[in-house]
Amino acid sequence: MEIEKLKVPPAYQAVSTELQKHILSGALKPGEPLPSEIELAAKFGVNRSTVREGIRQLESEGLVRREGRKRLLVTVPHSADLAPRTTRALVMHEVTFEELWEVAMVLEPLAAQLAASAASDAQIAALKANLDATSAVVERGISPGKLDLEFHSLVSAAAANKVLLLSREPVGLLLYPAFETFQMQLPQAARRLVEAHREVVAGIERRDGAHAELWMRKHVADLKRGWELAGLSIDQRIEPGVTP
Secondary structure, three states, X not given: OOOOOOOOOOHHHHXXXXXXXXXXXXXXXXXXXXXXXXXXXXXXXXXXXXXXXXXXXXXXXXXXXXXXXOEEEEOOOOHHHHHHHHHHHHHHOOOEHHHHHHHHHHHHHHHHHHHHHHOXXXXXXXXXXXXXXXXXXXXXXXXXXXHXXXXXXXXXHHOOOHHHHHXXXXXXXXXXXXHHXXXXXXXXXXXXXXXXXXXXXXXXXXOOHHHHHHHHHHHHHHHHHHHHHOOOOOOOEOOXXXXX
16 A cells, blocks of 8 residues: 655644634734734744744735834735736746736726726826826827836726736736837837827716726727737737836
8 A cells, every 4th residue: 555645734834824814714803913923832832933934924925014023913915015926927927918918908998997987086186197197208208108007007996896906916017018118119109008098087087987998998909009010929928027
């Protein structure tokens, strides 16, 4: 009879997993402090260094944060913390421009449509400020790539759908900086971008989801058109250097 060796996880992983269960179940709520290392070591029956390593893993996952030198609080991971990690994973999986673009063609128009119903006055004002800034840099002949990235994040936040926000942010971090790859070859690209942004904002401000969705779809389609006009293959993998 062949018996495989048992795969026993390290003690620090067991500590991390158990604490994670308490956080996800709500037994430990965001803003609440974790018990001290001494208390946790006694509860788990391990030494403090094991507890410390388990807590470090929770910190890296954004589930706890330090306040001061010793105090640890339970926290909710934000998209700004999670997106770069997922973006790195997408790069390592050698995703292509086409793969990213196909997902963007679903998520971005949906975000614009939802934003038309859910955006607050403050969020609409932020979109209009971004539009003004984008128009200004384009008039000066400066690339609006970073402002475009911000624009899509603002629309996504205005959609008031947490799943959408967390899903599209990693795609945006990789895909929209791709605009920088071809915009210098296509002078008209920046002005078309401003026009699309203006119409999306107008649709959101008028609470016209169909209009916002239509122009966001045109905008994302333009990204692929520009990529191809610049002689780039849609099968080209996205390189780490394309990210901001």
